[in-house]
Amino acid sequence: MVETGFVLSWIDYTIMIVYFVFVLGIGWALKRYMKDANAFLEAGRSMPAWVAGLAFISTNLGALEVMGMTGSGAKYGMLTTHFYWVGAIPAMVFLALFMMPFYYGSKARSVPEYLKLRFDEKTRGLNAILFAVMTILASGISMYALAILMEKVLGWNFHLSLVLSAAIVLGYTYLGGLSSAIYNEVLQFFIIVIGLLPIVILSLQDLGGWSGMKDQLAPIVTAKGFAADTWTTTWKYTGSATTNPLGVEWYGIAAGLGFVLSFGYWCTNFLIVQRAMSAKSSTAARNTPLIGALPKMFIPFLIIVPGIAALVLLNKPGSGFSLPEISPGHYNYDYTIIALLKQYLPAGVLGLGITALLASFMSGMAGNVSAFNTVWTYDIYQSYIRPITKDKAADDKHYLFVGRMATIFGVIVSIAAAYLASLFGNIMDFLQTIFSMINAPLFAVIFLGMFWKRTTGHAAFTGLLAGFTIALLHHGLTVPEGAATLVKGGWITNLHTYPVEMAQNFWTAIFAFSTSAIVTVVLSLLTKQKKTDEDLKGLVYILTPKVVETNVPWYQRSSTLAILVLTIGTILTIMFW
Amino acid sequence: MGIDIKFPIGLMFTILGLLLTIFGLITSGDSVLYSRSLGVNINLWSGCGMLVFGLIMLYFAWMSKKAKPS
Numbered sequence: 001m002v003e004t005g006f007v008l009s010w011i012d013y014t015i016m017i018v019y020f021v022f023v024l025g026i027g028w029a030l031k032r033y034m035k036d037a038n039a040f041l042e043a044g045r046s047m048p049a050w051v052a053g054l055a056f057i058s059t060n061l062g063a064l065e066v067m068g069m070t071g072s073g074a075k076y077g078m079l080t081t082h083f084y085w086v087g088a089i090p091a092m093v094f095l096a097l098f099m100m101p102f103y104y105g106s107k108a109r110s111v112p113e114y115l116k117l118r119f120d121e122k123t124r125g126l127n128a129i130l131f132a133v134m135t136i137l138a139s140g141i142s143m144y145a146l147a148i149l150m151e152k153v154l155g156w157n158f159h160l161s162l163v164l165s166a167a168i169v170l171g172y173t174y175l176g177g178l179s180s181a182i183y184n185e186v187l188q189f190f191i192i193v194i195g196l197l198p199i200v201i202l203s204l205q206d207l208g209g210w211s212g213m214k215d216q217l218a219p220i221v222t223a224k225g226f227a228a229d230t231w232t233t234t235w236k237y238t239g240s241a242t243t244n245p246l247g248v249e250w251y252g253i254a255a256g257l258g259f260v261l262s263f264g265y266w267c268t269n270f271l272i273v274q275r276a277m278s279a280k281s282s283t284a285a286r287n288t289p290l291i292g293a294l295p296k297m298f299i300p301f302l303i304i305v306p307g308i309a310a311l312v313l314l315n316k317p318g319s320g321f322s323l324p325e326i327s328p329g330h331y332n333y334d335y336t337i338i339a340l341l342k343q344y345l346p347a348g349v350l351g352l353g354i355t356a357l358l359a360s361f362m363s364g365m366a367g368n369v370s371a372f373n374t375v376w377t378y379d380i381y382q383s384y385i386r387p388i389t390k391d392k393a394a395d396d397k398h399y400l401f402v403g404r405m406a407t408i409f410g411v412i413v414s415i416a417a418a419y420l421a422s423l424f425g426n427i428m429d430f431l432q433t434i435f436s437m438i439n440a441p442l443f444a445v446i447f448l449g450m451f452w453k454r455t456t457g458h459a460a461f462t463g464l465l466a467g468f469t470i471a472l473l474h475h476g477l478t479v480p481e482g483a484a485t486l487v488k489g490g491w492i493t494n495l496h497t498y499p500v501e502m503a504q505n506f507w508t509a510i511f512a513f514s515t516s517a518i519v520t521v522v523l524s525l526l527t528k529q530k531k532t533d534e535d536l537k538g539l540v541y542i543l544t545p546k547v548v549e550t551n552v553p554w555y556q557r558s559s560t561l562a563i564l565v566l567t568i569g570t571i572l573t574i575m576f577w
Numbered sequence: 578m579g580i581d582i583k584f585p586i587g588l589m590f591t592i593l594g595l596l597l598t599i600f601g602l603i604t605s606g607d608s609v610l611y612s613r614s615l616g617v618n619i620n621l622w623s624g625c626g627m628l629v630f631g632l633i634m635l636y637f638a639w640m641s642k643k644a645k646p647s
Binding site for chain 1: 623
């Protein structure tokens with residue numbers, strides 16, 4: 001077992017403390033603005049586009065993501081950028097231009113509430129409950145991962161780390177609600193960029209720059225049985241599943257990742273969409289995903305490139321670089337970023353790097369908790385337990401109180417989920433697989449609802465259930481090669497073996513989406529539309545007046561930003577083809 | 578809502594930048610400490626970068642406060 005621990009010095013701890021003083025200070029400063037549920041749960045719809053935009057991508061830049069993607073950089077090379085370019089940019093542009101006008105313009109306060117306005121109560125209820133359970137468990141998983149990391153890397157006590165991080169997250173989300181979560185995500189974005197930049201620069205300098213790294217990669221990659229430049233290209237070797245390490249062909253990537261998974265994630269996940277819904281105007285709400293997309297395209301250089309460098313270092317005698325092994329010859333790539341921090345950073349910037357990782361863990365939790373309390377308060381409590389009364393002042397106070405209690409409750413359940421994860425690691429793997437099955441059918445239903453006015457409530461509800469069932473069945477009937485446990489699939493029987501787990505995930509999503517879409521279309525034609533055109537105004541594309549952007553300067557228009565984003569995305573794709 | 582986030586961001590990076598710059602100056606020439614970072618005084622460089630970033634943010638925070646006094 002390779003030693004993964006660090007010894008931090010006083011300067012590292014000082015940096016960490018300064019950061020957390022600011023995190024809690026922001027919550028404290030926001031406390032006096034939290035007068036009602038709207039301020040607490042929706043940030044009073046007051047965020048400037050750049051703040052909401054950075055929070056938008058920061059939510060997705062959690063520590064598990066950073067650690068996982070750096071590891072993927074080592075495992076798959078630049079092919080990992082598919083998760084950032086084709087797997088995010090088109091969906092973000094689509095959300096901005098075609099979906100935000102309905103989410104924001106309908107005055108819905110959450111994605112489940114949009115479903116209620118567009119379809120019916122049962123569709124909202126199904127989505128709200130699934131979402132509430134899912135976010136709270138996700139928050140528990142990241143809490144568990146954080147405590148494990150602190151135990152292994154910093155030598156801190158597992159239980160103490162868990163309680164301390166939960167206390168910090170609770171502290172600032174209880175005080176400042178969604179605003180606090182969003183502001184801290186912006187802070188986290190900058191600290192993660194600045195904290196990881198030294199690793200990128202030093203690792204590339206060590207290996208003689210991009211071209212030096214490429215030369216040293218060639219023998220390593222050919223030894224694995226791939227073409228020499230496989231790790232530094234993106235689409236070149238996707239003609240067949242066997243010539244690239246992802247094990248997926250170009251159409252699997254384009255349809256699975258580029259369409260179903262990414263549109264499902266970016267366009268319907270309330271955790272993400274909530275950031276754009278907090279924007280101060282409908283123009284700002286549309287621009288939020290576009291402003292987020294600009295830095296998003298460059299994040300691969302920050303977290304994937306060091307991962308590729310790590311693969312070279314791992315195979316370079318005398319580099320002193322190593323990763324913990326799961327079994328002989330099989331490395332635990334999740335530790336890539338930690339090992340790189342250890343390899344290159346001296347006391348000082350090391351504290352900054354560790355703070356960046358801790359920051360992203362905590363803001364991940366805070367994001368989940370702040371999405372959970374909104375859905376709980378509006379879509380569950382206000383709908384089924386205590387509806388709005390005539391006394392607005394009393395209601396404001398009451399729902400603010402409920403939102404705050406939901407925050408405390410959310411954190412406590414997250415801690416419980418973290419302990420559950422520490423007892424049954426496999427159950428958590430399985431839950432994460434299940435979560436990934438919820439988004440694809442949801443996207444099919446919301447997409448049809450927004451663009452086809454005939455879509456009915458009964459059809460949407462059944463479509464969601466059918467898509468989810470097919471996803472489960474597909475997972476139960478197929479296996480990724482070399483799967484050791486039933487958690488990876490095949491728990492009914494094995495009808496098909498995929499070369500890698502990634503391929504199985506893509507096809508699960510594709511099947512779920514298609515089934516959900518077909519069921520929803522067929523049932524919509526067979527059932528009666530209960531909503532009139534007047535009901536659906538502002539919720540369906542064809543019945544809503546087009547957005548006119550004449551009073552906005554040309555450089556702030558969504559169309560201008562969208563063209564800019566797509567142009568840069570295309571250039572990057574061609575450069576690394 | 579309420580506060581201008583540019584101000585805390587600017588202030589935090591100015592403080593952290595100063596901290597790292599001073600630490601970098603004190604430890605400059607410490608070849609044992611900087612053997613990991615290939616002999617580069619990475620603390621000094623990062624510190625200066627953060628200080629500049631922090632001050633730019635503070636400048637913008639100050640400008641928007643001047644434009645819109647509350």
